[in-house]
Amino acid sequence: MTRVVVLAGGVGGSRFTLGVRAALARAGAPEATVVVNTGDDLWLSGVRLQPDIDSVLYALAGQNDTERGWGRAGDTERVNEELQAWGAGWPWFTLGDLDLGTHLARTGWLRDGLSVTEVVDRLSRRWPLGVRMLPMTDAEVDTHIVLTDGSRMHFQEWWTRHRATLAPSAFLNPGIEAAVPASGVLEAIAEADVVLLAPSNPVVSIGPILAVPGIREALRGTSARVVGVSPVIGGKVVRGMADVCLAAIGVATSAEAVAAHYGARSDGGVLDVWLLAEEDAEAAASVDALGIRAVVAPLWMTDVEASAALAAAALRA
Numbered sequence: 001m002t003r004v005v006v007l008a009g010g011v012g013g014s015r016f017t018l019g020v021r022a023a024l025a026r027a028g029a030p031e032a033t034v035v036v037n038t039g040d041d042l043w044l045s046g047v048r049l050q051p052d053i054d055s056v057l058y059a060l061a062g063q064n065d066t067e068r069g070w071g072r073a074g075d076t077e078r079v080n081e082e083l084q085a086w087g088a089g090w091p092w093f094t095l096g097d098l099d100l101g102t103h104l105a106r107t108g109w110l111r112d113g114l115s116v117t118e119v120v121d122r123l124s125r126r127w128p129l130g131v132r133m134l135p136m137t138d139a140e141v142d143t144h145i146v147l148t149d150g151s152r153m154h155f156q157e158w159w160t161r162h163r164a165t166l167a168p169s170a171f172l173n174p175g176i177e178a179a180v181p182a183s184g185v186l187e188a189i190a191e192a193d194v195v196l197l198a199p200s201n202p203v204v205s206i207g208p209i210l211a212v213p214g215i216r217e218a219l220r221g222t223s224a225r226v227v228g229v230s231p232v233i234g235g236k237v238v239r240g241m242a243d244v245c246l247a248a249i250g251v252a253t254s255a256e257a258v259a260a261h262y263g264a265r266s267d268g269g270v271l272d273v274w275l276l277a278e279e280d281a282e283a284a285a286s287v288d289a290l291g292i293r294a295v296v297a298p299l300w301m302t303d304v305e306a307s308a309a310l311a312a313a314a315l316r317a
Helices: 010-027 051-061 078-085 097-111 116-124 155-161 185-191 206-211 215-221 242-248 255-262 278-289 304-316
Strands: 004-008 033-036 042-044 047-049 132-135 144-147 152-154 168-172 194-197 225-229 273-276 293-296
Touching (some): 004 206, 010 033, 010 304, 051 116, 097 116, 116 132, 132 185, 168 242, 185 215, 194 304
Parallel strands (some): 273 293
Antiparallel strands (some): 144 168
C-alpha cells in the first residue's frame, strides 16, 4: 500500500490535499500525512492564528468558504466589528466569528501547555478529515518581509493589507535555525513511498517547510520518490502573488525555473519528478536536463475531480 506525505500550504495546498485524499481513497490506500506550513502564523488580538493549518483543516472538513478562498463558510463578523470599534486588531484583517472560535480554542490549548502538534491533533478530531495533519514545527517562526527600503513587516500585513505591492528584498523566518521538525514529520518522510510537493507558493508556503532544519535533509535521504507539482501554468501563477515572491529571490515565473529552484535530488536538491502543465510542455526537455524527470499533465484544479486526477497523475509519476 502506498504511503504518501504531502508538503502543503495555502489555498493551492488545500485543494491539492483534497485531491490526494480522493485519489488515495479510490485506490484503497492508507491516509496521507500532510505537513502544513506554519510560517504565516501570527498573534493578533491575543489569539494565535494559523492560516495555512486552518485552510487545510476547513477544506478537508468541507467547512471552507470557497467563494472568498479563506475562512469558514457562512461565517459572520460581529466580533470583528466590535474589535474594530475598540480599535483592536487590524482593520484590514477580518476574523470571522466561527473562525475566531478556532483561534480561541487553539490559544487556550497552547496556554495550557500543549504543543502545536498536539493542538493540530485536537483540531483534527472534530471532523473526519481522511488525512493526518502535522505542522512543520512546534516553534514560532513567523514570516517577516524585508522591503527594499530596509523596513520590515509581518507577512500577513504585506500580503493582505498591501497585496504584495511593496517591493520585497528578502523573506525571513526569525528563529527557524533553532527550530526542529514537529513530532512525526521526519518519520513520515522516512517511511513514505511518495512525497508530494503541492502546487503551493514555493517561497512562503513550501519554502519555510524546507527551511526547518532536518526536513530538506530528510527529503534528500528518503527512499521515497519526491514529486513536485508546478504552481505556474503558462508562465503565470495560478493564485495569489507568488510571482512577486519568486522575483524577489531571483526566480523567474516559469515552471522550469521553479523546478530549478527546488533542484534535483541527484544534484543536492529535493525533486525526482516535476509535473508541468500541458501549457508548459515545451519546457519538459529543459526540466529533464536538470536531472528531474518531467511529466506533463493537466494541472488546473477546477474541482475535486480535477484535483483528484492531478493527484493520481502525481502518484503514478
